[in-house]
Amino acid sequence: MKIKEIGEFGFINRIKQDTVVKPQNILRPIGDDSAVYSIDNGKVNLITTDMLIENVHFLMNRITPEDLGYKAIAVNLSDIAAMGARPEHAFISLGIPGDIPVDYLDSFYAGMKEIAKKYELNIIGGDTALSKSGFIINIAITGTAFPDKILYRNTALPGDKIFVTGCVGDSKAGLHILNNNDPSNIEYPELIYAHNRPYPYVDEGLFLSKSNGVHAAIDVSDGLVSDLGHIADESSTGYVLYADSIPVSETLKKFCAHLSFDVIEFAVTGGEDYVLVFTADHKYASEIVKSYQDNFEKYLYEIGVITSSSERILENKHGSRQLLNNKGWDHFKSTDL
Amino acid sequence: MKIKEIGEFGFINRIKQDTVVKPQNILRPIGDDSAVYSIDNGKVNLITTDMLIENVHFLMNRITPEDLGYKAIAVNLSDIAAMGARPEHAFISLGIPGDIPVDYLDSFYAGMKEIAKKYELNIIGGDTALSKSGFIINIAITGTAFPDKILYRNTALPGDKIFVTGCVGDSKAGLHILNNNDPSNIEYPELIYAHNRPYPYVDEGLFLSKSNGVHAAIDVSDGLVSDLGHIADESSTGYVLYADSIPVSETLKKFCAHLSFDVIEFAVTGGEDYVLVFTADHKYASEIVKSYQDNFEKYLYEIGVITSSSERILENKHGSRQLLNNKGWDHFKSTDL
Numbered sequence: 242m243k244i245k246e247i248g249e250f251g252f253i254n255r256i257k258q259d260t261v262v263k264p265q266n267i268l269r270p271i272g273d274d275s276a277v278y279s280i281d282n283g284k285v286n287l288i289t290t291d292m293l294i295e296n297v298h299f300l301m302n303r304i305t306p307e308d309l310g311y312k313a314i315a316v317n318l319s320d321i322a323a324m325g326a327r328p329e330h331a332f333i334s335l336g337i338p339g340d341i342p343v344d345y346l347d348s349f350y351a352g353m354k355e356i357a358k359k360y361e362l363n364i365i366g367g368d369t370a371l372s373k374s375g376f377i378i379n380i381a382i383t384g385t386a387f388p389d390k391i392l393y394r395n396t397a398l399p400g401d402k403i404f405v406t407g408c409v410g411d412s413k414a415g416l417h418i419l420n421n422n423d424p425s426n427i428e429y430p431e432l433i434y435a436h437n438r439p440y441p442y443v444d445e446g447l448f449l450s451k452s453n454g455v456h457a458a459i460d461v462s463d464g465l466v467s468d469l470g471h472i473a474d475e476s477s478t479g480y481v482l483y484a485d486s487i488p489v490s491e492t493l494k495k496f497c498a499h500l501s502f503d504v505i506e507f508a509v510t511g512g513e514d515y516v517l518v519f520t521a522d523h524k525y526a527s528e529i530v531k532s533y534q535d536n537f538e539k540y541l542y543e544i545g546v547i548t549s550s551s552e553r554i555l556e557n558k559h560g561s562r563q564l565l566n567n568k569g570w571d572h573f574k575s576t577d578l
Numbered sequence: 579m580k581i582k583e584i585g586e587f588g589f590i591n592r593i594k595q596d597t598v599v600k601p602q603n604i605l606r607p608i609g610d611d612s613a614v615y616s617i618d619n620g621k622v623n624l625i626t627t628d629m630l631i632e633n634v635h636f637l638m639n640r641i642t643p644e645d646l647g648y649k650a651i652a653v654n655l656s657d658i659a660a661m662g663a664r665p666e667h668a669f670i671s672l673g674i675p676g677d678i679p680v681d682y683l684d685s686f687y688a689g690m691k692e693i694a695k696k697y698e699l700n701i702i703g704g705d706t707a708l709s710k711s712g713f714i715i716n717i718a719i720t721g722t723a724f725p726d727k728i729l730y731r732n733t734a735l736p737g738d739k740i741f742v743t744g745c746v747g748d749s750k751a752g753l754h755i756l757n758n759n760d761p762s763n764i765e766y767p768e769l770i771y772a773h774n775r776p777y778p779y780v781d782e783g784l785f786l787s788k789s790n791g792v793h794a795a796i797d798v799s800d801g802l803v804s805d806l807g808h809i810a811d812e813s814s815t816g817y818v819l820y821a822d823s824i825p826v827s828e829t830l831k832k833f834c835a836h837l838s839f840d841v842i843e844f845a846v847t848g849g850e851d852y853v854l855v856f857t858a859d860h861k862y863a864s865e866i867v868k869s870y871q872d873n874f875e876k877y878l879y880e881i882g883v884i885t886s887s888s889e890r891i892l893e894n895k896h897g898s899r900q901l902l903n904n905k906g907w908d909h910f911k912s913t914d915l
Binding site: 268269272273274275276277278279280284285286287288289290291292293294295296297298320321323324326330332334335336366367368370371372373374375377379381383384386388391393394395459460475 | 605606609610611612613614615616617621622623624625626627628629630631632633634635657658660661663667669671672673703704705707708709710711712714716718720721723725728730731732796797812
């Protein structure tokens, strides 16, 4: 069955089941001119939005529809997580080619509903349009937070220690495998998984927002150096990154050794890792690390320090230093244009 | 200058000026992972979102970038207006072809900022992505309302009078002219204007939400019959439309006479009119009409009645009746697929 056989309203009726997981504050979900929901007193509302375009952000034959739906929500949740907020509601706009099978869309929604349920996120609105140029996904997610607990990008201070919540570089390696149809990909399913099903650090972001001494945060979407560059730019600081402290997975090391890639370059320029990078007052650092470990049974990785100079520096094991610029993945300047 | 020469962040810096027109509640506008703003106590928040895709919803050589920006915001404002809410903040996601001139985008934003200023709407977030398949626009707009004042679709009652706030059919005629490059279009600039610069009935929607006896409302985006069909479907009612009471402009009459089109068919199936259709208790109808006229120096047009049967009927001058179905513009079933 093709989407053009069931029409827009047939499609909306099909996908609106199981979209509200927290009904308390929902006055009107999918099906009116706007979704309507109430906000708790004393809190502020956040909105993030991300557009994913076929053949730019994904190839339909390299990711299952379930994973695509899962990832489309995950990358937006990651933006809410990076502010230390609680995700609340999602709005899904789709540009759909007329010959797309309805089964494909059902699977896409199944992936979205899977992660939405996991993070108690309601899907309560959106738009569906015909597309003559591939599958287009735009997702907006709202969140709530107490105004004094939000983590911004421009609040890093010189002397802050820089932490990251997980390994970087796996997603870029997964993308490399997918793009090159490398026959060795069977050896590295974890890398493809990291690219197709990123983990949004929602609970971890909430934890950090409540921890004393955490100053600035961002999620790694464009690459560690590029995203840390945003913190540095907007906080008018620089940083030193310790190359050997940056967490990389054993699988990535094996992959890079196998293909003669520089593992540190993969780690710092990767992109789409969706780990959180944050800065914290050095006096609170050990307390934050311990408490995080107690809560999540996971490590926080200290990878550098914020400096008052505007230089961005990568320091290697033996103390040699290399100047960085904010390179990373700039959507418009990418060389494949 | 092409967009790929200035890059994503160059573009963001370029467009973020003049985007916040009501700074009071804005904690963080464009430039962090999410926009942050506070909500008044006791009110609820609404969100609407609309995706516009090149070659589906617009042709870049048939609408100026200013008008396209203006219209993209207007159609979303219309959804907020149809709920009787006050628009607050806009979030703009764009999929941008790499060779689009920066001037084009500046003009597009100028059109958005023009209407945003007029309706006191802040532009405070969004996303920009590279598109390899045309210009893609997704806009989300939030609004606020008191929960007991919101106008829904499913609250029409049998016996309600049906009103419309303005003429229908002009936009469809404008589209016909644009699509057919009709040399006569010079005679009908109003029709092209109606299509390219729709008027969102924001103040009027707010007025109706506060008026006693107004039951259900929707904006005419797919066509009068189709959108009134949503009210009928969701309120489990039917309706009778009086063909001769439906307001049509003198220009549309001239246009239809000239090209031998049925003016009523244009009016009831048109689409993209963005007038409001609402239903009101017959006891309050004359009070609403008078008070609306006093406030806005404009008419409300009574065009029919809600019935308890599920039939949808068009009644002609001499009392002859014709059964309607919910035809209109279904995005996926349209015959041009």
